[in-house]
Amino acid sequence: MASELIVGYTHYVDHLRDLTSGKEVVSTGMRREKERCQLAIERAQNGAVVALVSSGDPGVYGMAGLALELAAARGIAVPIEIVPGVSAAQAAAARLGAPLALDYACISLSDLLVPWATIRARLAAVADADLVVALYNPRSARRVAPWEKAVDIFRRCRPGTTPVGIASSIGTPEENVRITDLEHLMEQDVDMRTIVIVGNTTSRCLGPWFVTPRGYSL
Numbered sequence: 001m002a003s004e005l006i007v008g009y010t011h012y013v014d015h016l017r018d019l020t021s022g023k024e025v026v027s028t029g030m031r032r033e034k035e036r037c038q039l040a041i042e043r044a045q046n047g048a049v050v051a052l053v054s055s056g057d058p059g060v061y062g063m064a065g066l067a068l069e070l071a072a073a074r075g076i077a078v079p080i081e082i083v084p085g086v087s088a089a090q091a092a093a094a095r096l097g098a099p100l101a102l103d104y105a106c107i108s109l110s111d112l113l114v115p116w117a118t119i120r121a122r123l124a125a126v127a128d129a130d131l132v133v134a135l136y137n138p139r140s141a142r143r144v145a146p147w148e149k150a151v152d153i154f155r156r157c158r159p160g161t162t163p164v165g166i167a168s169s170i171g172t173p174e175e176n177v178r179i180t181d182l183e184h185l186m187e188q189d190v191d192m193r194t195i196v197i198v199g200n201t202t203s204r205c206l207g208p209w210f211v212t213p214r215g216y217s218l
Helices: 010-019 033-045 064-073 088-096 116-128 145-157 182-187
Strands: 005-009 024-028 050-053 104-108 132-136 163-168 176-181 194-198 204-206 209-211
Touching (some): 005 010, 005 033, 010 024, 024 033, 033 050, 088 132, 088 163, 116 132
Parallel strands (some): 005 024, 005 050, 104 132
Antiparallel strands (some): 132 194, 163 176
């Protein structure tokens, strides 16, 4: 790694300890994303080679967008390379089978940056369109109502037998992957490190696998 400075959320930077020896590391906790991006851009402007660490894919609920916005807003012109990764939805899907094999949507249930009314409208549109959906940030200790309302929206549009995949802490020793259905979804434990994939009306379980058919003639 050619970077001189590593900047990122503490939990993610901890996973890179084998790559950061001898380098300057700046890590912070949740809700300090703007501060981290600003630091990374300013240090890059001063000539440093900086790695801004993000989760999954930096362009999917990651730091790429914020970094580009901040650089443009402040008139800072520095070379930026966005390195593609594997999003949490893709990692979860690989563990579950092939639930995202056809059209799908990703929606975060966190209303910290997006009003709940907007999230609700998106959930309703996706549910009505019969799209498979990957739900990010489904529930926290203090934020329970959006999760309950989201499940209710899908239960009104799809049968209770619709497969639902639940993947928590993917790629860590605490990884937990399981398949349930809409009828029993509220019985499952989910948190901010969980991805929930709700199937559409064609999704099915094939043995231990959760699959959404693309429509091939078999």
